[in-house]
Amino acid sequence: MDMRAEVWSPLQHTAVWLGAWLHGHETTDDLLQALRDLGGRHELIDGRPLTDLLAQLRSVADVEGEDPVLRLVLSGPGEAPALPAGSDAAQKAARNGVGAITVKDNDLISSHVLVPDLAGPLTRWEWFTFTDPLPASAWLSPGEADRLLAEATRQAADIIERSGYRTDALNTPRLTVGALSDFYDTPGLPSAVPGRAAKLFARADRVAAIVETVTARIGDHTLDPQLLSLWRHIRAARMAGVAYAVADFGRAI
Template identity: 70%
Template structure:
């Protein structure tokens, strides 16, 4: 199993860059460069269409949001819809883009090779959790502390990772690349950094050290990592809208 695919997704940064661009906070050239770095080059072909469907969208909800899923957790998209089925098959998540029609959503699903599928759904999507950055950070922190206690209670030790709360520096550059637009609110950036740190812990123990003795304690963090990333994207894009 590819642990990295479960704890990190380029869709997080892709969603933030798109949100900043749709609200006029980052130039097109910078967006295109970021998409190329993130492996989302196929989105460059539909930027004009995205601008068109989101023009005039109003309300407090963010113009786009991130949907991630994992083992035992279906994507939060309308059950049985083409977008939900495509997201389940791809396993890498989706972007939900709002339309001027409040009942219409556009579901963008990457295939992992740079191409994207676009689905338009005229029925309401499931309501997301709408966690605030503080709530998501608190849940992730509590889950991490509980996992750390369980690991320590098990007597687990390794020379390469002396504490389950420590991350490995060699992974930091990967999780930071290719960065985020300058308009990202500090609260969202902090939440992304927290999710990256916990993701690095999980990947280090299970993948880099090839040690699976404490998988049950660490893998339970996946859901909280995904929730933090989705909450951070929703908050950032909502704040972009308030700046314009």
């Protein structure tokens, strides 16, 4: 199992950059550079260039509404993506290991789902449109998501401590965790990202780095039941942070 794929989300940064661009906080040039840093070369699944996807996104996105125009959709073991059940979009978002981005249409009837397929240095996007409402999201505030993630982390730590688990490798994990935290934050977020969302992303990154340090870098899987229970809260934090950031971009216009 690819641990990093379960705890890191390059699509989180992609969704935030797209939201900042749609609301006029980032230039197209800066957006394109960020997307290259995140996923190499981008194109639509039919071979059309990324600029066609951006033009289509600009034409349909409801940037005037109160709800966030973009949302991040993540899934993992035991948790299906919040997309129409059985749809191609849901199946592909569950298989690709990175999730999907939903887009609220300005016609107030349609919704769109962008599903990336990462193939080495190439990211290929598939665009799906739905006229029925998409499944409701968790609607967590940044504060609620942060609290749940912090509580889950404390509970996992308590369970590990009560188990009497000891290893020399965990005595000095700070350098490894710090390096991984830096990795998760690359290539950075738009300058307009609100502080509450940035804090939530930072906590999710740090918990993700700890999980990866213990399970993948140290190579000890005896703690998997305790650590893997954090995955769901890491995903929830990332989705809540994206929704809050994108909504804030609209309020800041």
